[in-house]
Amino acid sequence: MIKLQNITKSFGRLQVLKGIDLVVEKGEVVAILGPSGSGKTTLLRCINYLEKPSDGEITIDDFTVNCKRPSKKDIHTLRGKTAMVFQQYNLFRHKTALENVMEGLVVVQKVEKEEARRRSIELLEKVGLGNKLNAYPSQLSGGQQQRVGIARALALNPEVILFDEPTSALDPELVGEVLAVIRNIAKEGITMIIVTHEMGFAHDVANHVVFMDEGIIVEEGKPNDIFVSPKEERTKQFLKRITPEGVYSI
Amino acid sequence: MIVGLGVGFLAALPRLYRIPVLQSLSKLYASFFRGTPILIQLFLFYYGLPEVLKLQGIDLSRVPVLVFVIATYGLNVGAYISEGIRSAVTSVDRGQIEAAYAVGMNGLQAFRRIVLPQALAIAIPIFANVTIGTLKDTSLAFTLGVMELTSKARSLGLLAQHFMEAYIGLAIIYLMISLLLERAFQFIERRMLRHEQPISSSKQARSFKLWQKRRPAPDASLNKGGQ
Numbered sequence: 001m002i003k004l005q006n007i008t009k010s011f012g013r014l015q016v017l018k019g020i021d022l023v024v025e026k027g028e029v030v031a032i033l034g035p036s037g038s039g040k041t042t043l044l045r046c047i048n049y050l051e052k053p054s055d056g057e058i059t060i061d062d063f064t065v066n067c068k069r070p071s072k073k074d075i076h077t078l079r080g081k082t083a084m085v086f087q088q089y090n091l092f093r094h095k096t097a098l099e100n101v102m103e104g105l106v107v108v109q110k111v112e113k114e115e116a117r118r119r120s121i122e123l124l125e126k127v128g129l130g131n132k133l134n135a136y137p138s139q140l141s142g143g144q145q146q147r148v149g150i151a152r153a154l155a156l157n158p159e160v161i162l163f164d165e166p167t168s169a170l171d172p173e174l175v176g177e178v179l180a181v182i183r184n185i186a187k188e189g190i191t192m193i194i195v196t197h198e199m200g201f202a203h204d205v206a207n208h209v210v211f212m213d214e215g216i217i218v219e220e221g222k223p224n225d226i227f228v229s230p231k232e233e234r235t236k237q238f239l240k241r242i243t244p245e246g247v248y249s250i
Numbered sequence: 251m252i253v254g255l256g257v258g259f260l261a262a263l264p265r266l267y268r269i270p271v272l273q274s275l276s277k278l279y280a281s282f283f284r285g286t287p288i289l290i291q292l293f294l295f296y297y298g299l300p301e302v303l304k305l306q307g308i309d310l311s312r313v314p315v316l317v318f319v320i321a322t323y324g325l326n327v328g329a330y331i332s333e334g335i336r337s338a339v340t341s342v343d344r345g346q347i348e349a350a351y352a353v354g355m356n357g358l359q360a361f362r363r364i365v366l367p368q369a370l371a372i373a374i375p376i377f378a379n380v381t382i383g384t385l386k387d388t389s390l391a392f393t394l395g396v397m398e399l400t401s402k403a404r405s406l407g408l409l410a411q412h413f414m415e416a417y418i419g420l421a422i423i424y425l426m427i428s429l430l431l432e433r434a435f436q437f438i439e440r441r442m443l444r445h446e447q448p449i450s451s452s453k454q455a456r457s458f459k460l461w462q463k464r465r466p467a468p469d470a471s472l473n474k475g476g477q
Contacts, residue, residue: 048351048352050348050351076354076356079352080354082352083352083353084349086345086348086349086352088345090343090345090346090348090349091346091349092349092350092364093346093445094367094368094371096445104354104355107353107355107359107363108353108354108355108359136445136446138445138446152353156354
């Protein structure tokens with residue numbers, strides 16, 4: 001279980017997150033939606049401390065970090081429980097697909113090389129890249145790179161995988177393959193928090209949708225509640241702008 | 251050169267990590283060694299340093315000249331290399347460092363395993379430049395009486411009264427060593443950047459094909475068309 005309590009974050013005088021409370025149950029797939037600048041990516045990055053929250057408390061499992069004064073060890077433990085898939089893939093460019101996936105296992109988790117290799121190959125096959133094990137990122141398409149990124153996250157066997165707009169940088173025809181992979185792993189009961197602009201995908205895959213605007217959570221609930229019958233005015237406006245009329249009525 | 255690599259690396263770190271006092275020291279160091287001629291640096295180190303240290307009661311008169319020369323060149327090269335390393339490290343994109351942290355690495359692991367290998371590959375051309383430059387600068391060491399290539403050539407020329415021949419020979423020797431170094435660095439660079447290669451080599455292949463296409467076919471020679 002993941003519990004965020006009163007997370008705030010300011011950049012200088014600009015307050016980006018104004019006290020976020022969120023509970024994510026084990027095995028849940030959470031989609032965070034919202035207009036750009038609403039703080040959703042910042043929130044996601046706060047969870048693994050790539051962004052340092054100004055205040056609040058993060059609990060993953062039974063490990064709690066007080067964001068007022070976290071120790072280095074706290075941050076390290078927190079990062080050990082999470083994994084992230086980035087918008088720009090951020091693969092290690094001097095390493096092959098296989099080495100990218102193995103890196104965390106070997107360096108951080110100290111898994112034996114042979115074992116790490118075996119598990120990594122398995123994962124790369126799962127994301128459909130069994131024939132690209134020795135390719136460098138520069139030899140892969142965006143969609144393939146992102147699938148390596150997902151395999152790299154899966155390899156760590158984290159409590160939660162954080163997806164930061166995983167398809168935003170992709171050509172439209174490559175979005176499908178990445179979403180298909182995420183869909184597949186969602187079925188396996190891995191906890192995921194996904195920041196996305198793909199409304200259809202969020203509707204299908206997520207079982208908990210969060211709508212954010214201007215640094216607060218405006219509304220959250222089951223996908224049908226949010227997409228079909230949103231209560232808040234701001235949610236309605238956002239959905240109307242982003243989706244053509246009638247697409248999500250059932 | 252190797253001394254320079256070490257010094258340059260050490261001097262680059264404070265500025266990369268913005269360590270307060272060391273940062274400005276390393277800046278000062280770089281501007282001094284890049285801003286003054288190597289000849290003057292040699293003189294200062296060889297003639298000046300022992301005098302200063304004598305006041306402290308340290309006697310350097312037994313230390314061979316070569317040590318001074320190597321130390322000076324090392325510090326000089328280090329200044330250039332520190333700048334090279336600094337720019338190379340900043341050119342490795344931030345996202346990969348974030349990814350390394352997200353995977354659970356600590357700062358040292360991320361630097362050693364992700365940033366450094368890529369930064370070194372980027373910095374190779376700079377290293378090559380500095381190395382070849384230093385090779386030629388060593389000709390200044392003869393001013394301190396060290397028998398290196400240039401002074402050897404001079405004394406040979408003096409001996410045989412054939413200066414031109416001696417200097418032409420000297421130029422050829424420098425050129426050969428430089429070419430050799432160039433080749434070696436090219437090889438290292440290609441090896442270290444092999445992860446970026448396929449794209450560039452396929453580009454090359456493409457432009458080669460284009461070039462071939464633009465050339466007239468061998469049998470379409472001009473005089474044939476004219477007749």
